[in-house]
Amino acid sequence: MPLTVVGSIAFDSVRTPFGERERMLGGSAVHFSLAASFFTTAHIVGPVGEDFGDEHLDLLRSRGVETDDIERREGETFFWRGHYDHDMNVAHTDDTQLNVFADFEPKLSEDSRAADVLFLGNIQPDLQRGVRRLASPLLAALDSMNLWIETARESLSAAIAEVDCVMLNDAEVRMLTEEPNLARAAQKLIAMGPQIVVAKRGEYGAALFTADECFALPGFLLEDVRDPTGAGDSFAGGFLGYLDAAGAEDPDEVDLRRAMAYGTVLASFNVEEFGIERVVRLERDEVESRYAELRRMTHFETAVA
């Protein structure tokens, strides 16, 4: 402990079949750090503009998130506008304004450098590598996206070789390795350096691969899914937040699986309401109750002898 996350801090305008919101606090580092906050202290590193108010900092601090490395700069905060139709697995982007995020050069305070867990959110892979070199975590993880696979494949491969854990959508795992079978694709990533590969599968859950084991969970079956924005980052925050609390150096299979379950739980709360609305008022005992529910939802008895 603690944990550092580098990534986007944003305002999101989102429309889904269940409503819409203008300029909600969002971004990968925000969703991640709020999810991680149930397990550990998260240091958030990223730029914001002059439109980012103290009330947003206060909101993060109210959950114990350390905001000293949020850098306020001239200009406006990263802005994303998007919508979802009935198939909420697919996000449609209507507008992206990078603003202060365009020439982001992450700076880490001593405290952020000293964290046991480092999460490199979805930013340009050379920036991820630069941050990785500044810190000496027990466990470093990264996320990425199709844009970097297409435009910066070599940099991304180098970044992957320098972390312990890769967390990508399953389609990205296949695309990056050019291997259509997920289990084989994950082993190709492991051969590049990381010990842990997590393939996120949207509403269908997530799969975990190490050199020796594989593990999979379905998504938590919910009756209300209002806004999937940030689900993957909430998953990553729950996963790495739990691992940080459990001991990030060489986590064992039992803790990796618990971390997958906590990631699933945090993602499930995140999507029940818009943006961070649900997670920001979530209580730890609700997290534990849903963890137990997820176990009931997925476990079955041994065969009849």
Next chain:
Amino acid sequence: MPLTVVGSIAFDSVRTPFGERERMLGGSAVHFSLAASFFTTAHIVGPVGEDFGDEHLDLLRSRGVETDDIERREGETFFWRGHYDHDMNVAHTDDTQLNVFADFEPKLSEDSRAADVLFLGNIQPDLQRGVRRLASPLLAALDSMNLWIETARESLSAAIAEVDCVMLNDAEVRMLTEEPNLARAAQKLIAMGPQIVVAKRGEYGAALFTADECFALPGFLLEDVRDPTGAGDSFAGGFLGYLDAAGAEDPDEVDLRRAMAYGTVLASFNVEEFGIERVVRLERDEVESRYAELRRMTHFETAVA
């Protein structure tokens, strides 16, 4: 015990990135009955043409499938040609020749009528209703498809009201109920009559809904998937075959979950090779080993106190 399945008996010509086969024995009733044969005696009801040889009957009988209600008629057997590209969740149909299946009127022998479990494979819903009236099973289940949802919605709704269990792809569950949320859609189906809804999710596994419980399993993570044809029918055969053996009258939650696991196991073997090639030489102890493996692949410990 035993069990009766009504559905297609076919020759399939299939091409995938891993090879191709011409005129393999296939069809929903064939995949279903072979999967069910590990648990119970399956009576298969369906028409074949003059091109259907004794070697095909012998193959089914070698697994203990009862073939007395396979009706040999003038003409050719149902034929399907299709292919899969790298995304093997999507089947591309290149040719369908209904042949003797076009004016199929199912006839059930006394033995077939007396079965404890009846599976109505994906045929026209009025035919399904006709078969349902001929039999008096403890547990009746049906499959269907988008074609019947689009062209025979009223008949299909009536057929659903007359069975205990509905097994559909998740997209079909949403389409039929016009409800985008799977959990809510399943409850709408339950309100139509059945006590059990199984939503099949391709490589992502399956979810089970009853009035009070829900349960979900990911697909078994495989390194070799060569031909997904018949996976859903193999799942249904494993699921209902196990329930027949465990006692089909009002199955409890423990057995429903075990049945979901056996369905997952049989589907996983089915896709590892082309058509029925893998399942036809499968041994019961391999089924049990993979059941135990699936438990290891999906289970996690309780939270740290």
